[in-house]
Amino acid sequence: MSAAPDPKVYGWCPGALRPMMSGDGLVVRIRAPLGRFSPEQAQGVARLSQQFGNGLLDLSARANLQMRGIREEGHAGLIEGLRVLGLVDDDAGAEARRNVLVAPFWSEGDETHRIAEALSLALTAATDLKLPGKFGFAVDCGTVPVLLDIAADIRIERNSDGLLLRADGADTGLPVTAETAAKAALELAHWFVDTGGAPEGRGRMKAHVARGTPLPAGHDRRALPHDYAPIPGPTPSGILAALEFGQIDAESFALLAGHAPLRLTPWRMLLLEGVSTSVTCTGAIFDAADPRLRVTACTGAPGCPQALSSTRQLALDLAQMLPGDAKLHVSGCAKGCAHPAPAPLTLTATARDTFDLIRNGTAADRPAKTDLNAFALRRTPDLLTQD
Numbered sequence: 001m002s003a004a005p006d007p008k009v010y011g012w013c014p015g016a017l018r019p020m021m022s023g024d025g026l027v028v029r030i031r032a033p034l035g036r037f038s039p040e041q042a043q044g045v046a047r048l049s050q051q052f053g054n055g056l057l058d059l060s061a062r063a064n065l066q067m068r069g070i071r072e073e074g075h076a077g078l079i080e081g082l083r084v085l086g087l088v089d090d091d092a093g094a095e096a097r098r099n100v101l102v103a104p105f106w107s108e109g110d111e112t113h114r115i116a117e118a119l120s121l122a123l124t125a126a127t128d129l130k131l132p133g134k135f136g137f138a139v140d141c142g143t144v145p146v147l148l149d150i151a152a153d154i155r156i157e158r159n160s161d162g163l164l165l166r167a168d169g170a171d172t173g174l175p176v177t178a179e180t181a182a183k184a185a186l187e188l189a190h191w192f193v194d195t196g197g198a199p200e201g202r203g204r205m206k207a208h209v210a211r212g213t214p215l216p217a218g219h220d221r222r223a224l225p226h227d228y229a230p231i232p233g234p235t236p237s238g239i240l241a242a243l244e245f246g247q248i249d250a251e252s253f254a255l256l257a258g259h260a261p262l263r264l265t266p267w268r269m270l271l272l273e274g275v276s277t278s279v280t281c282t283g284a285i286f287d288a289a290d291p292r293l294r295v296t297a298c299t300g301a302p303g304c305p306q307a308l309s310s311t312r313q314l315a316l317d318l319a320q321m322l323p324g325d326a327k328l329h330v331s332g333c334a335k336g337c338a339h340p341a342p343a344p345l346t347l348t349a350t351a352r353d354t355f356d357l358i359r360n361g362t363a364a365d366r367p368a369k370t371d372l373n374a375f376a377l378r379r380t381p382d383l384l385t386q387d
């Protein structure tokens with residue numbers, strides 16, 4: 001293994017009211033209600049991002065929108081602007097608790113929509129609920145679940161009999177209805193805390209269940225296993241637009257919002273609500289065969305203070321040259337933020353323009369090759385696949 005320093009683990013996520021300092025200024029994360037921006041909200045966010053930040057917007061793995069490069073002295077003005085747009089909670093506690101990921105294919109008044117609204121309201125009001133910083137909920141009540149691969153601690157989904165409330169990591173859950181789901185979800189969150197799921201304020205449901213903690217009574221109905229792989233392009237709910245590395249410039253974001261309300265997804269894609277005709281926007285990818293979809297890369301240097309090298313240009317250059325259907329993750333350090341799960345090929349920076357190669361592993365796993373130079377990789381991409 002390389003001698004690169006261990007990455008720092010924060011244990012909490014930035015919000016709008018509690019931003020996080022990064023290499024290029026503050027990161028401000030907006031938790032849009034129901035994961036949706038009206039065209040006016042999206043265009044307002046685009047303007048604020050240009051006024052107070054560097055005009056770049058990131059889509060997080062929990063379907064939140066991050067504004068980057070926010071100047072510290074501009075934070076108060078930004079929050080005021082977001083408040084006018086209806087995009088800020090009353091306080092940082094409510095913002096942190098209202099960590100609800102909503103499957104993006106909902107329709108007005110359906111179960112996903114109603115439960116997500118009820119749960120968001122209940123969490124905002126639950127001032128007695130002290131959850132770990134990353135603890136989150138997924139509302140995923142379409143015909144089949146689409147968020148099973150996305151991190152969430154408490155899930156409301158559907159099995160063959162109806163709606164099911166499930167602790168992450170458990171194979172079984174509690175039958176609920178659209179009317180009872182939000183209350184039952186809060187009870188399960190209290191159960192997690194009361195049964196020792198978060199000693200010292202940290203912990204996740206999956207680990208708590210894996211330790212053999214007996215589930216509450218009634219959590220005995222089988223969940224529905226289901227694989228879902230989103231692809232950019234038309235869906236019955238609108239067009240999915242993928243973003244290069246999950247990032248879009250403010251101008252392109254405003255342009256897309258000129259077509260429709262925008263729904264955020266955890267797949268680094270935006271759903272253009274209800275749009276069925278083709279859309280042109282250089283900042284978005286609508287073609288599933290686009291080579292940029294075969295690479296992931298974190299912010300890297302200089303945007304992330306922990307990065308040991310830049311990442312994205314190398315990933316873009318290599319995307320064109322990857323053999324077959326190979327997929328590549330380029331990480332600025334061993335933390336692997338952009339792709340925490342194993343990837344077929346991972347390049348982990350150990351120094352400037354120097355990478356370890358990991359095959360079928362995560363950014364922190366044992367490398368198959370060490371000290372690969374970025375220029376050599378561009379010249380000889382076979383280094384990725386040949387011994």
Ligand code: SF4
Pocket residue numbers: 007298299300301304305306307308331332333334335336337338
């Ligand atoms: S993986 Fe990338 S974004 Fe995450 S801490 Fe390391 S360098 Fe920063």
